[in-house]
Amino acid sequence: MPSALPLGDPAPSDGALPPTAAAGSAERDFGLYVHIPFCAVRCGYCDFNTYTAAELGGGASQANYAFTVQQELQFAAGALAASGVADRPLSTVFFGGGTPTLLPSADLARVLRTAVDIWGLAPGAEVTIEANPDSVTPESLEELARAGFTRVSFGMQSAVPHVLAVLDRTHSPARVPLAVEWARAAGLKVSLDLIYGTPGEDLQDWRTSLEAALALEPDHLSAYALIIEDGTALARRIRRSQVPMVDDDDHADKYELADTLLKSAGMAWYEVSNWARSGEDQCRHNIAYWKGHDWWGAGPGAHSHIGGTRWWNVKHPAAYAQRLAAGESPAAGREVLDKDARYVEDVLLRIRLADGYPTENLQSPGRRAVAGLIADGLIDPVAAFKGAVILSDRGRLLADGVVRRLLPD
DSSP states (O other), X not given: OOOOOOOOBOOOTTOOOOHHHHTTGGGSOEEEEEEEOBOSSOOTTOOSSOBOHXXXXXXXXXXXXXXXXXXXXXXXXXXXXXXTOOOOOEEEEEEEEXXXXXXXXXXXXXXXXXXXXXXXXXXXXXXXXXXXXXXOOHHHHHHHHHHTOOEEEEEEEOSOHHHHHHTTOOSOTTHHHHHHHHHHHTTOEEEEEEXXXXXXXXXXXXXXXXXXXXXXXXXXXXXXXXXXXXXXXXHHHHHTTSSOOOOHHHHHHHHHHHHHHHHHTTOEXXXXXXXXXXXXXXXXXXXXXXXXXXXEEESTTOEEEETTEEEEEOSSHHHHHHHHHTTOOOEXXXXXXXXXXXXXXXXXXXXXXXXXXXXXXSOHHHHHHHHHHHHTTOBOHHHHHTTEEOBOHHHHHTHHHHHHHHSOO
C-alpha cells in the first residue's frame, strides 16, 4: 500500500525530542491515542491506515498486536523522560481505528492497563473506544467498562440500508439500538457517528438517520460530511459514473437539518461537526487536539504531538513491529513547527470550537478582518464585541473561508 504520510525530517531512533517540546509541558494536558489498524472489511470511502486480514501480509500479527503496542508505550515513557517532558497523568485516552473492538477485550484491557501503570489517570479521565455496532457483545462491553473505559463511539453512519450499502458498512440498522443498550447497561457513555452526503442519499434518508440516532438519546453525536478521497473504492465508482458525485449544496442542506434537529433534541454544538448534551459529554480527547495540547499516538501510522513537535509512525504493522522489536522508535518522520506554523494551526483548529478564538491572539491581518466577517454574517457580533471570534450558523458552513480571511496572505 503506498504511503500518504508526509516526508518531514528524519526522526531519531531513540525518540529524543528537542528542548522546545519540553518547554511548558507541565501546563499542558497529556493524552494517549492508540491506533488499532484492523478491519473486517475495508469500507469504500475510507482512506485511514487500516488493513483486513488478507492485506496484512507476512510479519504482521493481529494476535500479537497488543504486546507490540505495549512495547511502544514503554518506549514512549523512556523517550519522554529522557527529553525532559513533564511526567503527567493521562487526561484522556482514545482507542481508534480501524475497528478496535476486533481485538479481544482482554487485549484492549492489557494495553490500557500498561498505559495507566506508566502514567496514571487524572481524576475524571475520559477513556474512549471506537466500535462498530456488529463488533461488540454485552460481555465484551462489560469487560471494557471493568477495564476502565468510560465511553464508546459507535460508527452508526446511517440508519438507511441502501446508504450503508454504498458505504460498505457491514452492520444492519437494527443492530445499533442493541449495541447502545448493551453499552448503557455496562455503564458506558455513548457517542454515535453519522456521515451525510453519501451518493444516493436524499434529504429524507438523512432525516431518517438523524431521527433514528436521536431516538437512542446518545450523550454525544458527530456528523461528518462525506469526503471523497483519491484512491478509495468510492472515488473509483464515482469516476466510472456508477454512483453520483457528492454535492456541496446538498452537504449544506443536510448540515442545517442536523443542527436544527439536534438543537431541538437538547444537543448543542461545541465543534463544527460535533454536538453534546452537556459540557461533560463533549469529547475531551478531540478538544485537546483542537487546542494543541500534547498526546502520544501509538500504533502504525499514528501521529503524535508534544509542544510543537509532531511525528508519525511507519504505516505497515509489520514494519512497526520490527522497529519496536529492535528497540527503535517506530517514527517514520517528524517536523518541528515554527512560530508562524503554530499560529496558523491554532487559528485553523480553534476557530471550529463554539468558544471561538480570542481576538487578542489574532495577528493584525486577522484583527482587521473581523469587521468584514461581522458584516458578512459569518461570526457572532456580540461575541466579537466581547473579544472572541465565534462562528455564526452561516459561518460554520463556510468555516474554511473564515479561516482564510483571518490568516495572513
